Amino acid sequence: MKEVFLSNCEKSFIQKIISEGHRLDGRNYNDSRKLSITFGSGYGSCIVSLGETRILAQVSCEVVQPKQIRPNEGILYINVEISPMAAPQFEANRQTDLTVYLNRLLEKCYKDSKCIDLESLCIVVEEKVWSLRVDIKVLNHDGNLIECASIATLASLAHFKRPDVTRSGENVIIHTLAEKDPIPTVLYHYPVCSTFAIFSNNILISDPSFIEESVCTSNSEEGNINGGLLVVGMNQYKELCLLNLSGAAIYNTNIAHRATLSAADKCKTIVDLIKKTIIDDDNLRQKRAKINFGDIITSNHLQSLSRKDLSICLKNFDVKEQMLQNDTADVMDVEISMEPSKYDVVQSLPQTAELKAKKGASSWIEISSESEEED
Amino acid sequence: MEIEDENNFKLRPMKCELNYLSRSDGSAILAQGETVVLVSVNGPLDIKSTSQSIEKATLEVLFCTKGGKPSVADRFKENIIRQTCETAILGCLYPRTGISLTIQELEDFGGLLTCTVNCACLALLNSGIAMRHMVAAVCCAVSEEGNLVLEPSYTQVQSASALLYFVFDSRERNLVTGFTEGSFSENTYEEALARCRLASDVVFDFYRDIVKQYSDVI
Amino acid sequence: MAEVYKLIHPVKYFNDYINRNVRPDGRKFDDQRDIKLNVNAIKSADASAVVKCGNTTVVCGIKLELAKPKAEEPELGFFVTNVELLPLCSSKFRPGPPSDHAQVVSNVVSDICINSKSVNLKELCIVPDKLAWVVYCDMVCLDNDGSIVDACIITLMTSLKSLTLPKVNYDVETEEIVVDTSVRMPLNITGLPIATSFAVYQQSPRSIVLIDPSADEEEMCGGVGANLIICCNDEQFCGIQKFGGSNLSTEAEKKTLAIAKERSKLVEKVIETCLINEIK
Numbered sequence: 001m002k003e004v005f006l007s008n009c010e011k012s013f014i015q016k017i018i019s020e021g022h023r024l025d026g027r028n029y030n031d032s033r034k035l036s037i038t039f040g041s042g043y044g045s046c047i048v049s050l051g052e053t054r055i056l057a058q059v060s061c062e063v064v065q066p067k068q069i070r071p072n073e074g075i076l077y078i079n080v081e082i083s084p085m086a087a088p089q090f091e092a093n094r095q096t097d098l099t100v101y102l103n104r105l106l107e108k109c110y111k112d113s114k115c116i117d118l119e120s121l122c123i124v125v126e127e128k129v130w131s132l133r134v135d136i137k138v139l140n141h142d143g144n145l146i147e148c149a150s151i152a153t154l155a156s157l158a159h160f161k162r163p164d165v166t167r168s169g170e171n172v173i174i175h176t177l178a179e180k181d182p183i184p185t186v187l188y189h190y191p192v193c194s195t196f197a198i199f200s201n202n203i204l205i206s207d208p209s210f211i212e213e214s215v216c217t218s219n220s221e222e223g224n225i226n227g228g229l230l231v232v233g234m235n236q237y238k239e240l241c242l243l244n245l246s247g248a249a250i251y252n253t254n255i256a257h258r259a260t261l262s263a264a265d266k267c268k269t270i271v272d273l274i275k276k277t278i279i280d281d282d283n284l285r286q287k288r289a290k291i292n293f294g295d296i297i298t299s300n301h302l303q304s305l306s307r308k309d310l311s312i313c314l315k316n317f318d319v320k321e322q323m324l325q326n327d328t329a330d331v332m333d334v335e336i337s338m339e340p341s342k343y344d345v346v347q348s349l350p351q352t353a354e355l356k357a358k359k360g361a362s363s364w365i366e367i368s369s370e371s372e373e374e375d
Numbered sequence: 376m377e378i379e380d381e382n383n384f385k386l387r388p389m390k391c392e393l394n395y396l397s398r399s400d401g402s403a404i405l406a407q408g409e410t411v412v413l414v415s416v417n418g419p420l421d422i423k424s425t426s427q428s429i430e431k432a433t434l435e436v437l438f439c440t441k442g443g444k445p446s447v448a449d450r451f452k453e454n455i456i457r458q459t460c461e462t463a464i465l466g467c468l469y470p471r472t473g474i475s476l477t478i479q480e481l482e483d484f485g486g487l488l489t490c491t492v493n494c495a496c497l498a499l500l501n502s503g504i505a506m507r508h509m510v511a512a513v514c515c516a517v518s519e520e521g522n523l524v525l526e527p528s529y530t531q532v533q534s535a536s537a538l539l540y541f542v543f544d545s546r547e548r549n550l551v552t553g554f555t556e557g558s559f560s561e562n563t564y565e566e567a568l569a570r571c572r573l574a575s576d577v578v579f580d581f582y583r584d585i586v587k588q589y590s591d592v593i
Numbered sequence: 594m595a596e597v598y599k600l601i602h603p604v605k606y607f608n609d610y611i612n613r614n615v616r617p618d619g620r621k622f623d624d625q626r627d628i629k630l631n632v633n634a635i636k637s638a639d640a641s642a643v644v645k646c647g648n649t650t651v652v653c654g655i656k657l658e659l660a661k662p663k664a665e666e667p668e669l670g671f672f673v674t675n676v677e678l679l680p681l682c683s684s685k686f687r688p689g690p691p692s693d694h695a696q697v698v699s700n701v702v703s704d705i706c707i708n709s710k711s712v713n714l715k716e717l718c719i720v721p722d723k724l725a726w727v728v729y730c731d732m733v734c735l736d737n738d739g740s741i742v743d744a745c746i747i748t749l750m751t752s753l754k755s756l757t758l759p760k761v762n763y764d765v766e767t768e769e770i771v772v773d774t775s776v777r778m779p780l781n782i783t784g785l786p787i788a789t790s791f792a793v794y795q796q797s798p799r800s801i802v803l804i805d806p807s808a809d810e811e812e813m814c815g816g817v818g819a820n821l822i823i824c825c826n827d828e829q830f831c832g833i834q835k836f837g838g839s840n841l842s843t844e845a846e847k848k849t850l851a852i853a854k855e856r857s858k859l860v861e862k863v864i865e866t867c868l869i870n871e872i873k
Contacts, residue, residue, distance in 0.1 A: 052398075088475070292409050
């Protein structure tokens with residue numbers, strides 16, 4: 001299926017509300033969506049969801065021969081796949097520019113930053129080393145894939161444990177998980193990417209959604225681009241590992257500085273969250289609790305079908321508080337009632353607002369077709 | 376789960392969530408015991424003219440394993456799902472279009488294919504694509520002693536001498552798809568088929584319960 | 594005239610035959626096509642067989658190689674089967690990497706081999722962790738006129754039964770390998786799996802089961818390839834696969850099992866006769 005292009009009204013609407021200080025889902029410029037990390041039954045598999053963006057990461061390992069130029073180092077291989085599951089426009093088994101872009105950024109962030117101790121993956125010099133393979137599968141594409149993918153990569157790598165080996169003479173015995181406790185991967189530091197969308201060359205928006213991403217990288221009505229996506233990779237020590245800009249050139253040096261400052265704090269909180277989730281998961285595993293992806297099944301999404309309308313909220317809500325209560329339901333109870341006339345942002349309850357949009361004309365609401373079915 | 380009575384079947388506990396993915400037309404995540412599968416359905420949508428059919432919608436199935444490279448066994452699974460779903464979908468209503476079904480394996484503790492078929496059926500129901508009938512898959516293991524175990528657990532699958540998978544339609548409980556692993560006698564086959572046919576009712580009841588939560592009709 | 598009729602109204606053409614309880618090629622519903630089997634026609638292969646079931650022609654060649662066993666399974670040899678459907682055999686196949694259908698047929702055939710446990714992989718191992726036989730069984734379809742799996746299994750089993758392994762001496766100290774081709778040992782094959790294909794045609798209200806369907810019949814029944822493949826092995830079953838086509842009722846299903854058993858005895862006799870002929 002061909003990609004659905006952005007209409008001019010969508011584009012100018014998004015640009016307008018952002019210049020006025022609003023975002024479609026009610027966040028502030030600096031707010032991220034709700035982040036949650038769930039681990040699967042095996043070591044090194046996790047699903048990370050950032051709002052509606054969902055990514056599955058799985059680390060696997062095998063014994064291979066090392067590269068000749070690096071005879072005492074293990075191998076890290078990152079593979080990103082975007083199937084039609086992510087969004088209908090993606091084709092099966094085909095590499096797109098986006099896949100290559102994601103793959104390269106993740107390699108920069110995790111391979112080139114030397115955060116993994118590859119030498120510890122060596123078993124016999126020049127003969128046998130561990131090769132780690134990280135498979136990233138995009139399940140749902142709702143913007144900011146790179147941040148979500150980097151969290152997934154880091155969480156799965158930090159969670160992964162490889163089987164223990166013993167050398168007896170020339171033979172290498174690989175122990176099963178039952179025989180010997182597996183060994184975790186050594187990480188020197190924890191780099192994480194965060195994305196900023198740049199609007200009209202001075203507004204920085206963190207964690208852009210799909211529509212915000214598409215608007216900021218597309219041409220404006222006058223034909224000149226003045227937005228772009230800035231990816232900043234930082235570790236928990238606030239050291240810069242990766243900087244990538246796609247879109248227009250920045251002519252304001254201030255922006256990059258602002259972005260790195262904001263990314264530093266954000267990356268720290270994300271890394272802390274990842275570490276905390278892994279420790280919690282480890283404790284549960286020690287108590288022999290069964291951890292399984294089946295735990296992510298809730299009734300939240302099921303009920304969203306039975307409701308008359310889906311909500312779009314347009315004012316700040318406390319993201320940090322939401323990040324703490326991972327398991328509680330996060331469905332906002334703000335309903336949107338469809339009305340004719342312009343798109344109006346109306347203040348109702350404190351800390352909330354309603355967006356009233358004309359029915360049928362509201363093509364920028366992604367769920368409009370479903371809400372019509374229910375009528 | 377053990378069979379308590381000849382006509383009283385307990386399958387592994389099932390847990391399902393519809394609309395798990397926001398960008399797909401229909402999606403479902405289903406856990407049967409510890410096996411978990413995620414399926415997304417998109418369609419009917421535009422496809423390239425070489426794969427269009429003027430008679431019916433073209434069904435494209437993609438099976439993604441958790442990690443590692445695609446293999447011939449994946450193509451075989453895709454083929455099973457495609458042929459099963461093709462009989463279930465009223466494809467003649469959507470000529471010259473494509474329906475794409477993407478399957479992501481999340482956990483495999485035995486009975487992955489039955490879970491996949493059931494999850495695909497739920498995702499199709501969720502997407503609103505017209506269907507002839509629903510399909511329900513049930514797996515049966517033959518233990519080394521020759522006993523039949525419905526919906527075997529991971530350890531039972533590992534020790535089984537044969538595994539039989541059946542898919543039934545919701546109208547007449549006729550056999551839509553069947554495939555087997557290992558060798559077995561004719562009597563075992565007949566008995567497994569009859570038991571699985573009865574047990575498929577449990578799966579259809581489960582579908583009804585799920586869909587009832589948001590709709591009155593099934 | 595009939596050719597034109599078939600081209601313009603393929604469904605009606607087919608239905609007209611079925612209404613008269615006969616199939617387009619003159620067979621009854623439960624008649625199978627003639628089988629011609631020839632063994633060891635290809636001298637460059639270690640074992641080979643050619644089979645013709647009606648028009649469906651499949652050649653199987655077996656090649657032997659020596660290799661080091663996998664580190665995880667040091668006591669097992671390798672047994673690799675592969676089915677190739679080249680553009681030569683049907684206008685449906687294009688040159689290039691194997692099509693989905695070819696991969697599915699390959700998988701069905703290798704599954705039958707694994708499930709029937711005909712070949713004991715331990716016997717293919719010469720010295721554990723050092724040396725083992727790799728048996729490559731390549732089946733090439735020359736003409737695909739339906740029921741391809743049946744033909745593949747017949748050629749594969751016939752070639753396997755005629756396969757002999759040369760004696761290998763392995764010196765553990767020097768790691769030297771000496772192959773003595775003058776002393777050959779036959780490979781032990783337990784059982785003899787025989788596959789039978791069916792196509793299920795829905796002509797409401799009745800559903801009709803066609804045995805050993807031709808390519809046209811398979812296409813009319815809506816499946817990619819045959820709808821139902823039953824594989825018998827010494828009174829046991831080692832694979833019952835049903836994909837697509839019309840749904841199968843209990844009575845029809847019982848009937849197919851009986852027919853498959855009967856046919857497997859016939860085919861077994863064909864293979865035995867062929868092999869006895871070869872040894873003479």
